[in-house]
Amino acid sequence: MGDSSEVKTEAVEEVSALELRLLELAKSNVEGISNDDIKEQIPDISLPELTNVINKFLKNGTFELFKTKDKLYYKYKDPSKKTAVKGADNEEKVVYKIIEEAGNKGIWIRDIRFKSNLNMTQLNKVLKSLETKKIIKAVKSVSASKKKVYMLYDLEPDSTVTGGAWYQDQDFESEFVDVLSQQCQRYLSEKWEESVKKGGGPLLIRNRSYATANDVHKFISELGISNVPLTVADIESILYTVVLDNNAERIVATNGSYLYKAVNRFLPSPGLVKTTCGICPVANRCGDMGLINAKACTYFTEWLNQ
Amino acid sequence: MSVQLGKVVSFILLERFGPLVERVGTYLFEYGTNPLFCIKKFTDLPIPKIKESLAILVKYQLVTFAPNKNDSVANYTLHPNKVLLHLRYPKYINMIKKKFGDEAEVILEEILQKSYWTASEVILHVYEKLKKDNKSNVTLPALRDNFVSLVTAKYLIRVPYNEADDKAVPSLVVQDHELHMAPPVDIMELSTNPQGGNYKDKDIYWTVNFDRFHQDMRDKILVNAFTQKFDENAGELVKLLLRQMYIRTEPWTDVSNPIPLLEIKDLVRKQANLKLLNSFFDQYVNVIEQDSSNLIRKSGEASGGSFQIFLKEAFTQFAWEIVEQCVLEKFDSKAARIFRLVKLKKYIDSDLIQQQAMIPAKEAKKLTFQLLEENFLQIQEIKKASTGTGPHKSFMLFHINLENVVRMLLELCYKTLYNIMSRRNHERTVNKRIIDKKQRVDTISISMRSQGATEEQLADIEDMITPPEKEILEKIDKMMKRLNTVELEVDDTIFLLQMYLVYQ
Numbered sequence: 173m174g175d176s177s178e179v180k181t182e183a184v185e186e187v188s189a190l191e192l193r194l195l196e197l198a199k200s201n202v203e204g205i206s207n208d209d210i211k212e213q214i215p216d217i218s219l220p221e222l223t224n225v226i227n228k229f230l231k232n233g234t235f236e237l238f239k240t241k242d243k244l245y246y247k248y249k250d251p252s253k254k255t256a257v258k259g260a261d262n263e264e265k266v267v268y269k270i271i272e273e274a275g276n277k278g279i280w281i282r283d284i285r286f287k288s289n290l291n292m293t294q295l296n297k298v299l300k301s302l303e304t305k306k307i308i309k310a311v312k313s314v315s316a317s318k319k320k321v322y323m324l325y326d327l328e329p330d331s332t333v334t335g336g337a338w339y340q341d342q343d344f345e346s347e348f349v350d351v352l353s354q355q356c357q358r359y360l361s362e363k364w365e366e367s368v369k370k371g372g373g374p375l376l377i378r379n380r381s382y383a384t385a386n387d388v389h390k391f392i393s394e395l396g397i398s399n400v401p402l403t404v405a406d407i408e409s410i411l412y413t414v415v416l417d418n419n420a421e422r423i424v425a426t427n428g429s430y431l432y433k434a435v436n437r438f439l440p441s442p443g444l445v446k447t448t449c450g451i452c453p454v455a456n457r458c459g460d461m462g463l464i465n466a467k468a469c470t471y472f473t474e475w476l477n478q
Numbered sequence: 479m480s481v482q483l484g485k486v487v488s489f490i491l492l493e494r495f496g497p498l499v500e501r502v503g504t505y506l507f508e509y510g511t512n513p514l515f516c517i518k519k520f521t522d523l524p525i526p527k528i529k530e531s532l533a534i535l536v537k538y539q540l541v542t543f544a545p546n547k548n549d550s551v552a553n554y555t556l557h558p559n560k561v562l563l564h565l566r567y568p569k570y571i572n573m574i575k576k577k578f579g580d581e582a583e584v585i586l587e588e589i590l591q592k593s594y595w596t597a598s599e600v601i602l603h604v605y606e607k608l609k610k611d612n613k614s615n616v617t618l619p620a621l622r623d624n625f626v627s628l629v630t631a632k633y634l635i636r637v638p639y640n641e642a643d644d645k646a647v648p649s650l651v652v653q654d655h656e657l658h659m660a661p662p663v664d665i666m667e668l669s670t671n672p673q674g675g676n677y678k679d680k681d682i683y684w685t686v687n688f689d690r691f692h693q694d695m696r697d698k699i700l701v702n703a704f705t706q707k708f709d710e711n712a713g714e715l716v717k718l719l720l721r722q723m724y725i726r727t728e729p730w731t732d733v734s735n736p737i738p739l740l741e742i743k744d745l746v747r748k749q750a751n752l753k754l755l756n757s758f759f760d761q762y763v764n765v766i767e768q769d770s771s772n773l774i775r776k777s778g779e780a781s782g783g784s785f786q787i788f789l790k791e792a793f794t795q796f797a798w799e800i801v802e803q804c805v806l807e808k809f810d811s812k813a814a815r816i817f818r819l820v821k822l823k824k825y826i827d828s829d830l831i832q833q834q835a836m837i838p839a840k841e842a843k844k845l846t847f848q849l850l851e852e853n854f855l856q857i858q859e860i861k862k863a864s865t866g867t868g869p870h871k872s873f874m875l876f877h878i879n880l881e882n883v884v885r886m887l888l889e890l891c892y893k894t895l896y897n898i899m900s901r902r903n904h905e906r907t908v909n910k911r912i913i914d915k916k917q918r919v920d921t922i923s924i925s926m927r928s929q930g931a932t933e934e935q936l937a938d939i940e941d942m943i944t945p946p947e948k949e950i951l952e953k954i955d956k957m958m959k960r961l962n963t964v965e966l967e968v969d970d971t972i973f974l975l976q977m978y979l980v981y982q
Contacts, residue, residue, distance in 0.1 A: 344838035353836070374708070375761040413836045416815045416822070418802065421770050438703035438771070442800045442974070443967025444887065445807035449894035450968075453808075458897070466897035467904040476957045 190217065191225050195248065198235065204245035263290060267298050271308050271322050276330045278311055278321030338406075351397060352410045357419050359383065359391050360434040382423075382431040385411060448475045482892035484508065487561045489899050494564060495534055498523065502531040506541065506556035513551045538593045539685070545647035552647040559976075563688055565895070565969050570691050574633065581616065582624045584608065586633070586686065594637045594685040597625055597661040598677035602668055618665050626660045632690045637683040693729050696977060700792060708765065711755040715762055716787075718742050719774065723787060732981060736777040736784035739763065743782070771795060790981040794880070797978035800971065801883050805854055812837050813845045817878070820855060825875040846876060853886055854878070881982060884975050891972045895965065902961045909954050916951055919943055 197213050198205055210222065226246065229235035236247045270287045271279055285295055299322065302308045310320045311329045321333060338345055360383060367380030389407045392398065411432050414420045421435045444450035448471035449458075458464045466472065484507045492500040505521050506512060517528055532554060535541035540560050543552040567590055575583040584604050589595055595603075601621045608616040628634045635657045638650035661679045668677070697720050705713030722741055723734045746756050755762060766774050767785070773795070777786045798821065806814035815835045820826055832842040849855040860873045906913065923939045943951070 338836065346836075346838050346841070349836045373758045373761045374712070374765045375758075378765050409834070409836060412834065413815060416818045416835060417811060418814075418818060423770065436707045437799060438707050439699075439796055439799050439803075439974075440706065441803050441807070442971040443964065443969070444800075444891055444894060444971040445804055446967055447894050447898070447964050449897050450804065450890065451807045455890060455893065458893070460900075466900045469897070469901070472897070472901055476960060 188225075190214075190221065191229075194222075194225055194229075195234070198246060198248035201248075204236075204238065204247035206243050206245050263288075263294065263298050264302060266290075267295065268302065268307065271302075272324055274321075274323060276323060276327045276333075278313070278323040278329065278333055280319060280321055284322065348398070349410065349413070352392065352402075353413045353417070355392060355395060355397065356388055356407070356410055357414045357417075357434070359388055360414070360420050360432055364434040378433070382433045384425070384429060384431060388432070448472055480889055480892065482889050482896060483558055483562075485896045486892050486899070487556075487558045489896060490561050490564050491540075493899075495531075498527055499531040499534055502528055503535060503540070503556055503561070506554060507558060511544075511553045511555040513546065513553050517554070543647065545645070545649070550646050560688075562969075562972070565965060566691075566973075568966065569695070569969075570686070570688075573691060573694060574628070578624060578627065581608070581621055582628055585621070585625055585628065589634065589684065589686055594683040596677065596679050596681075596683055597622075597663050598668055598679055600684070601625055601663065618668055622663050622665060625663070629658060629660055629684070632658055632687055634684045635687040637685045639681065639683070692973075695973060696789075696793075699796070699974065699977075700787075700789075703792075703796065704766070707769075707771075708762075711752070711758070712762055712766055714752055714755055715742070715746075715759075715766065716774070718745050719785065719787060721745075730980075732788070732790035734787040734789065736786055738780070738782065738784045740782045793974070793977045793981050796974055797880060797884050800974060801854075801880070801887060804887060805849070808852075809845065809848060812841065813849060816842065816845055817849060817854060820876050820878055825858060825877045827873060827875060831876070850876070854883055856882075881979075884978055888972065888975045888979075891968055891975065894968050895972075898961050898965050898968070902958065905954060905957060909950065912947055912950055913954070915947070916943060 193214055194210070197210065201209070210217075226235065229246070230237055234249060236249050238245055238247060266288050267284060267290070270284050273279075281295070281299070284290075284299075285292065288295065290298065299308070299310075303310065306325050308322050309325050310322055311333055313319045313321050313333050323329065338349055360381075363383055364377075364381040367377045370380065371377070385404050385408045388411060389402065389404045392402065392407060408430065411420070411430075412422070415422045415432070418437065419434060420432050422430050422432055425431045442450075448469070449455055452458070452471060454464050458466065458469070484504065487507055488500050488504040491503040495503075501521050501523065502517060505517055509516070509520070514525075514528065514532070517523075517532075518525055521528065523531075532541060535554075535556070536543065539557075541554050541556050543554050545551070546553055570590070571583055571587055574586045581604070584607065585600055588600055588603060588607075601618060604621055605616060605618055625634075636652050636659070638652040640648040640650055661682050661684070664678050697717070700720065701713045701717045704716040719737055719742060722737045722745075726737070727734045743759055746752050746759060763783075763785075767776055773788050773792045774785055775788065776783055778784050802814055802818060802821075805817045812835070816831055816837070819831060819835050823830070828843060828846055831837075831846060832839045835842060837845070846855065850857060855876050856879055858875045858877055860875060862871055862873065919939060919942050923936055926936060926939065
């Protein structure tokens with residue numbers, strides 16, 4: 173933001189009295205002004221002078237020229253945005269506009285090419301020059317790591333592009349998620365144990381051990397394990413992984429929000445997985461003959477010698 | 479009917495009945511129902527041997543026979559699941575011991591070993607045996623009472639008998655009311671004439687009713703599950719519910735008939751050790767009813783509310799849990815998370831899996847396809863209407879077919895059983911010399927002791943086994959124990975998975 177405001181003051185210093193008047197006129201009319209409007213509002217002006225000024229404005233982008241009903245209109249455009257493309261050629265302006273429209277979601281290079289009708293090499297050149305001027309930037313999208321999207325330099329990328337709190341650059345921070353889900357689980361089971369200790373009947377125990385996402389959010393924020401500020405929605409999705417791990421259950425409360433509670437399983441781990449065969453990666457290839465067989469199985473031997 | 483099951487079956491037959499029976503049994507497993515001459519043709523054994531083997535198999539109810547179309551020849555069918563039950567014998571014996579005491583245990587053991595027997599003979603045999611073991615307080619009436627209570631509790635049932643003798647292939651029948659009718663045992667006759675075989679009930683044979691045992695095992699699993707998930711009181715409550723269920727429901731229905739709550743409440747009040755359950759009774763009912771598992775539901779408000787137990791659903795959920803545990807142990811927690819996500823969503827796209835399971839895209843993809851490769855997940859392809867070719871022409875949705883997965887795991891269980899058995903056999907053959915030596919030394923020392931040898935002599939004989947040999951023996955002993963326990967535990971898993979399939 174810093175340099176664009178500097179540019180703005182510079183631009184303002186350069187303008188003469190006439191230019192100022194014209195600018196004010198244009199600013200007051202958002203719809204744009206025509207040549208007739210100018211003549212009416214600023215009658216004491218010679219045509220060549222006016223042409224000079226308007227040409228200057230059009231060149232540096234303060235004015236935009238457009239045509240409605242066979243009449244030419246000049247429209248004022250905020251120079252803080254405009255000045256960024258100062259000294260840019262037409263192609264750059266077109267591309268800039270397309271990128272600007274895309275906002276903080278960014279736009280894919282292929283889409284720019286279709287919209288601008290520029291060929292690939294030319295477009296690459298333009299994008300490169302805009303990038304070196306720090307007008308636009310390329311952001312890697314998390315949904316497809318090869319796909320780059322372009323957006324204005326000073327915009328904060330949308331969370332669909334960056335992936336939200338779980339992404340550092342383009343990498344998913346699985347360790348961070350794991351730690352958080354462990355903590356959430358700990359919180360829930362501690363809450364449960366506490367309510368069991370308090371006693372007072374099974375119904376009370378159950379109701380006491382429910383926690384909302386807000387409670388967990390507060391607990392996680394107080395722990396201070398996260399540098400990134402987490403939203404309640406983030407915590408909800410973490411809690412859902414705890415539910416998926418079968419360590420908690422989720423019910424819908426009367427007000428429509430979710431309540432979470434630590435739960436036990438029905439069954440202890442089955443006998444099958446207590447053997448080596450139940451978890452053997454090559455069980456499919458095991459037989460009476462061949463290298464993999466029960467008699468010479470190293471997993472078996474290790475387990476029997478434990 | 480799988481190759482793995484066949485291997486296990488022939489292994490059990492070989493261990494329990496020897497090679498001849500094993501060959502006949504394996505043939506019947508592979509080729510299904512067959513008459514005698516086909517068995518002869520393919521196994522190439524002498525006819526008398528085959529007959530003998532078949533007699534043994536029929537006696538132990540592993541093979542049944544049925545007449546062919548013109549009633550002249552018997553077709554024999556092997557029941558592989560019955561063969562597998564041999565592995566469960568220790569469990570049955572243990573259950574009876576806990577429920578009816580030591581004497582009933584011995585009775586059951588004898589019947590399991592003989593497959594069927596008359597009441598009088600069993601009672602006499604057990605009486606003699608227990609007397610030999612110096613159990614002084616054994617009486618014939620007590621044994622008879624034990625036997626009768628086993629019959630009335632339906633742990634023993636009457637063996638079907640042949641009514642008409644004129645047919646070439648006998649058809650065995652038993653009337654329903656005879657199944658659980660107490661046998662006429664005359665204690666006087668037994669005590670006065672312990673050698674004679676002509677007792678009153680000489681043609682009434684009894685055998686073990688495995689179904690009844692399985693019912694008990696099923697109930698125990700349910701009670702344990704509720705104990706594990708909630709607490710002991712909830713477990714007790716479910717136990718009482720199941721007990722009351724039998725009054726008005728067939729034991730193997732999918733959903734029990736409604737059980738009035740008042741009955742249970744009365745039962746709880748009468749039992750002194752359930753004070754906590756008594757005081758929080760309504761709350762426990764509430765908590766169990768409102769649990770997300772939904773296994774026990776309210777069916778009506780009449781007489782203080784009545785409840786139904788959803789047995790089929792319970793075992794479906796248990797099967798899910800087992801499968802999930804297997805995925806967890808085999809592929810770790812992230813894969814288990816994906817598996818459960820697919821389970822919850824029924825059909826899900828791979829992109830959504832990454833997002834909701836919070837697993838990095840690459841890893842999620844890897845795990846999903848690993849699960850797919852091992853057949854835990856299935857793919858359903860849905861073509862997009864508009865696009866022609868290219869990578870995006872269809873959606874790939876992942877889903878789970880539980881029955882397939884359960885059958886696959888069952889297969890893995892059989893394989894595991896087979897591996898355990900063959901490994902045990904292998905260890906035995908490898909260490910045969912040393913095991914034999916130990917046995918010889920043991921027999922010598924026992925006979926010496928009975929002859930009144932001195933301590934010194936006994937120690938001398940004990941020393942014949944060197945310290946390193948002792949070490950090996952200990953190791954083998956540990957190994958065998960481990961293999962045996964695991965065999966029983968795998969059988970537990972088999973039972974649970976089979977329960978799921980039974981209810982399907």
